[in-house]
Structure formats: structure tokens, C-alpha cells
Amino acid sequence: xxxxxxxxxxxxxxxxxxxxxxxxxxxxxxxxxxxxxxxxxxxxxxxxxxxxxxxxxxxxxxxxxxxxxxxxxxxxxxxxxxxxxxxxxxxxxxxxxxxxxxxxxxxxxxxxxxxxxxxxxxxxxxxxxxxxxxxxxxxxxxxxxxxxxxxxxxxxxxxxxxxxxxxxxxxxxxxxxxxxxxxxxxxxxxxxxxxxxxxxxxxxxxxxxxxxxxxxxxxxxxxxxxxxxxxxxxxxxxxxxxxxxxxxxxxxxxxxxxx
Amino acid sequence: xxxxxxxxxxxxxxxxxxxxxxxxxxxxxxxxxxxxxxxxxxxxxxxxxxxxxxxxxxxxxxxxxxxxxxxxxxxxxxxxxxxxxxxxxxxxxxxxxxxxxxxxxxxxxxxxxxxxxxxxxxxxxxxxxxxxxxxxxxxxxxxxxxxxxxxxxxxxxxxxxxxxxxxxxxxxxxxxxxxxxxxxxxxxxxxxxxxxxxxxxxxxxxxxxxxxxxxxxxxxxxxxxxxxxxxxxxxxxxxxxxxxxxxxxxxxxxxxxxxxxxxxx
Numbered sequence: 001x002x003x004x005x006x007x008x009x010x011x012x013x014x015x016x017x018x019x020x021x022x023x024x025x026x027x028x029x030x031x032x033x034x035x036x037x038x039x040x041x042x043x044x045x046x047x048x049x050x051x052x053x054x055x056x057x058x059x060x061x062x063x064x065x066x067x068x069x070x071x072x073x074x075x076x077x078x079x080x081x082x083x084x085x086x087x088x089x090x091x092x093x094x095x096x097x098x099x100x101x102x103x104x105x106x107x108x109x110x111x112x113x114x115x116x117x118x119x120x121x122x123x124x125x126x127x128x129x130x131x132x133x134x135x136x137x138x139x140x141x142x143x144x145x146x147x148x149x150x151x152x153x154x155x156x157x158x159x160x161x162x163x164x165x166x167x168x169x170x171x172x173x174x175x176x177x178x179x180x181x182x183x184x185x186x187x188x189x190x191x192x193x194x195x196x197x198x199x200x201x202x203x204x205x206x207x208x209x210x211x212x213x214x215x216x217x218x219x220x221x222x223x224x225x226x227x228x229x230x231x232x233x234x235x236x237x238x239x240x241x242x243x244x245x246x247x248x249x250x251x252x253x254x255x256x257x258x259x
Numbered sequence: 260x261x262x263x264x265x266x267x268x269x270x271x272x273x274x275x276x277x278x279x280x281x282x283x284x285x286x287x288x289x290x291x292x293x294x295x296x297x298x299x300x301x302x303x304x305x306x307x308x309x310x311x312x313x314x315x316x317x318x319x320x321x322x323x324x325x326x327x328x329x330x331x332x333x334x335x336x337x338x339x340x341x342x343x344x345x346x347x348x349x350x351x352x353x354x355x356x357x358x359x360x361x362x363x364x365x366x367x368x369x370x371x372x373x374x375x376x377x378x379x380x381x382x383x384x385x386x387x388x389x390x391x392x393x394x395x396x397x398x399x400x401x402x403x404x405x406x407x408x409x410x411x412x413x414x415x416x417x418x419x420x421x422x423x424x425x426x427x428x429x430x431x432x433x434x435x436x437x438x439x440x441x442x443x444x445x446x447x448x449x450x451x452x453x454x455x456x457x458x459x460x461x462x463x464x465x466x467x468x469x470x471x472x473x474x475x476x477x478x479x480x481x482x483x484x485x486x487x488x489x490x491x492x493x494x495x496x497x498x499x500x501x502x503x504x505x506x507x508x509x510x511x512x513x514x515x516x517x518x519x520x521x522x523x524x
Contacts, residue, residue, distance in 0.1 A: 099344075102345055113316065150319070157349070158349075
């Protein structure tokens with residue numbers, strides 16, 4: 001396998017792993033969101049027991065917080081769907097790459113054999129078999145001027161097959177890129193709700209700090225709310241980083257084939 | 260990968276491919292065969308996906324891939340059929356034959372390509388190749404080893420491709436033809452005792468093949484039998500008692516211990 005093909009394969013494997021990570025991350029958001037809702041409901045119940053004005057404001061704040069998971073539920077659902085499509089697209093891409101690797105290795109072996117017997121300084125590494133333009137003109141290259149009819153036919157057929165597969169991979173990568181952008185936009189929207197959750201959590205913490213010492217049991221609950229909001233933030237950040245990394249890898253891959 | 264012409268006459272050739280030094284050790288060595296008749300080619304058990312590039316490249320020494328008209332898969336094993344999607348993708352007009360019982364299973368090797376296979380009926384069939392329509396015959400070899408299994412007989416060359424029957428687990432530099440039959444049986448015995456499930460089926464196959472009386476028997480693994488080694492192989496197979504899994508008392512006792520341990524968990 002040539003260095004450039006090997007590099008291509010490694011990058012595709014990376015992006016495939018990113019697709020799976022994003023999907024898993026998105027699914028975990030649903031659980032975090034459910035935990036947040038349960039804690040907020042618990043907050044409402046605890047605040048109701050306080051029975052003062054402070055209790056009333058805590059009920060209101062916890063109520064807002066418990067509404068957030070409901071508000072982001074459709075967005076999470078959509079993000080999961082987009083992430084699943086994205087992961088599926090990358091799986092198809094990975095299968096197509098596997099096919100490409102086999103065809104390109106056969107073509108490379110064929111070129112190496114043909115060049116070995118023709119008096120030319122060219123080697124198999126001189127041809128970028130990832131570039132559809134190179135593949136389209138391959139049989140007309142001066143290096144293959146004196147090859148047999150049989151070898152010429154085989155070069156044409158293999159090059160054409162490689163070209164088709166690499167174009168398919170590119171189409172799949174472009175589609176994956178579009179889905180990735182879609183997922184990023186959804187994530188931004190969910191992130192805004194994450195900030196609101198964080199803000200609500202902070203307000204609950206401030207409000208609960210005025211509670212008298214016998215009502216301090218509320219602080220444990222607030223701590224849990226803060227923790228879960230922190231986990232939500234971290235998870236959103238991780239997915240965001242994965243998507244950003246995936247974006248750079250896919251962009252590199254699309255460029256790589258035409259280098 | 261090496262290739263060797265094992266029959267050449269009257270616009271009709273048999274080529275064997277195998278002994279691939281590039282394949283990884285984990286991958287079992289296989290022989291692939293090509294029949295070329297009047298410019299049209301038929302591949303017999305084209306090999307697994309792991310060796311597809313090598314097989315394809317080696318084939319180009321002999322034919323243009325445009326001329327591959329058919330592929331015969333003797334049975335469903337991955338070392339035979341996992342590359343079929345790559346072949347059908349490369350040669351969209353190729354006809355692929357395999358036992359009817361395996362068509363839906365082999366289609367799982369599609370890798371994004373729709374894998375349409377021609378299901379061969381249990382009694383076998385004849386397949387024409389080349390402009391002069393030389394017929395080759397799919398001879399039933401069910402339960403030798405697969406439950407849907409065929410050997411391929413070519414009357415023009417009098418060669419029988421036997422799939423896993425007569426197969427041997429050989430070292431990398433082993434000759435393409437069997438030279439010392441008795442020594443070779445040591446390499447075949449374990450394979451047959453474990454992979455062949457039915458003595459009855461094997462004896463019936465031997466009976467059929469004795470009637471066909473081929474000059475050469477070509478297995479998918481190991482070395483080719485020709486001349487008197489053909490009869491020796493058939494006699495040897497006729498004496499084999501396969502399909503037994505006799506582990507011996509020691510292993511049975513050990514197994515009992517293991518089973519009990521699992522049961523306790």
C-alpha cells in the first residue's frame with residue numbers, strides 16, 4: 001500500500017471513530033437531561049416543604065429548570081437522528097474505502113508489474129491513485145506507452161473502477177460533512193439551554209444559601225443539580241470538539257485525494 | 260502470488276493461482292483456478308477478500324478482466340466467497356453460481372454491492388463457457404464438507420475441481436503437484452477428519468468421481484493430484500471414517516470439569 005493510501009485509510013478510520021463517539025455522546029445527553037429533570041422535580045418537592053417566600057422562589061427556579069429538559073427533548077431527538085445518519089454515512093464510507101483499498105492495491109500491483117518490464121524510470125508511487133483526474137487519464141500516461149493490449153485493458157478497467165469508488169467516497173464524505181454541520185448547529189442550540197440550566201443552577205444555589213441551617217438539606221440537592229449541569233456542559237463540549245475535529249479530518253480527506 | 264498453467268490445449272486452459280508469499284500468516288493458503296476457453300474465463304473459488312488484490316493482479320497476467328464470464332463458488336466459506344462482491348462490482352456482467360442454499364447467506368458479503376447469485380439446484384447443472392460453448396459440470400458434493408457443496412468437472416481437460424475434498428494444510432513452499440502421496444496424506448488427514456462431516460457423503464462422492472474418472476483432481480487447499488495419485492486419493496478417501504468427534508476419556512473428563520465450573524457461575 002502506498003504511503004498516501006495508507007495515510008488516507010488511517011484518516012478515514014479516525015473519522016469513523018469520531019462518528020461513533022458523536023452518536024454515543026448524543027445518546028448520553030438524553031440520560032443527563034433525564035437526570036436533570038428528576039433533580040429539578042426533587043427541588044420543587046423540597047422547596048415546597050420550606051413553606052416560606054424563599055421556598056416559593058426556589059419552587060419557581062426549580063420549575064424553570066425542570067422545564068429545560070422538556071424544551072431540549074425535541075432538539076436532542078433531532079441531534080440523535082442527525083448523529084445516527086452521520087455515523088451511518090461514515091460506516092458506508094468506511095466500507096467503500098475498504099473496497100477502494102482492494103482495488104487500488106490491485107491497480108498499484110498491476111502498474112508495478114507493467115513498469116518492471118518496460119524501460120521507464122517511472123514507479124508505481126509516481127501515480128496518485130486517490131486522484132480521479134489521474135485515474136481518468138492513467139492508461140494514456142507515457143509510462144504505459146508500450147504495454148500489451150491485455151495490460152492496457154486491465155489498467156483502463158481498474159483505473160475506472162478506482163475512479164468510481166473514490167468519487168463515491170467523496171460524495172459520502174461531502175454528505176457526512178453536511179450532516180456534521182447540521183449536528184453542530186443543533187448542538188449550539190442545545191448549548192444555549194445548557195447555559196440557561198447553568199444559570200438556573202447558580203440562582204438556586206444563591207437562593208438556597210439564605211436558608212436557615214435546619215433547611216440546609218436543600219444544599220445537597222443544589223450541589224447535585226450543579227454537578228449534573230456541569231456534566232451536561234462537559235458532554236456538550238466533548239461532542240462539539242469531536243465534531244470540530246471530524247470537520248477538520250473530513251476537510252483534509254476531501255483535499256487529500258486531489259493533492 | 261504464483262500462477263501456473265496446468266492444462267493447455269485446443270484454446271482451452273486451466274490456470275492455478277496460489278502459494279501467495281504476501282498473505283498474512285493468519286490467512287489460510289488457498290488455490291484459485293481459472294478456466295479460459297476461447298477467450299472467456301471462469302473463476303473457480305476466487306478466494307477471500309484478504310487476498311483479492313493479489314488474485315486480481317495475478318489474473319491480469321493471463322486474461323483481461325473484461326473476459327471473466329462466470330464465477331463458481333463451491334460452497335459458502337469466507338475463504339471462497341468473501342471477495343464475490345468485489346468481483347461482481349468489477350465485472351458487472353459476470354454470472355456467479357453457488358448452491359441455492361447459500362445465496363442469501365453469501366449476499367451478506369455484499370459490502371454495499373447487491374450480490375445477485377445464481378442458485379445451483381442440488382442435482383447440479385451444466386454451465387457453458389467460451390464461444391464454442393464448452394460445458395463444465397457442477398457435480399454434487401453435499402456434506403463434503405458444506406451441506407450445499409459442488410465440485411466442478413471440465414470434460415475438455417478432464418480436470419475435476421474438488422473444493423475442500425483432497426485439501427491439505429501445507430507449508431508455504433510446498434510443490435503445486437503431489438509427488439509423494441503417502442507423505443501427503445499426513446497433511447490431509449487432520450483436515451478431512453475435522454472438516455468432513457459425513458463418511459456416507461464422502462463415499463458417495465468418491466463413487467461419482469470414479470465414474471467421471473478425471474485425470475486431475477484440484478483441491479482448493481494443498482496440492483494437485485494427477486496420474487496414479489488420482490486413484491490413490493479416491494481409495495484413501497474411500498477408507499476414511501470422518502464426522503467423528505472422539506475426544507478420548509482424558510479430554511472428556513477435562514471438559515466435564517470445565518462444564519461444571521461454567522454451571523456453577
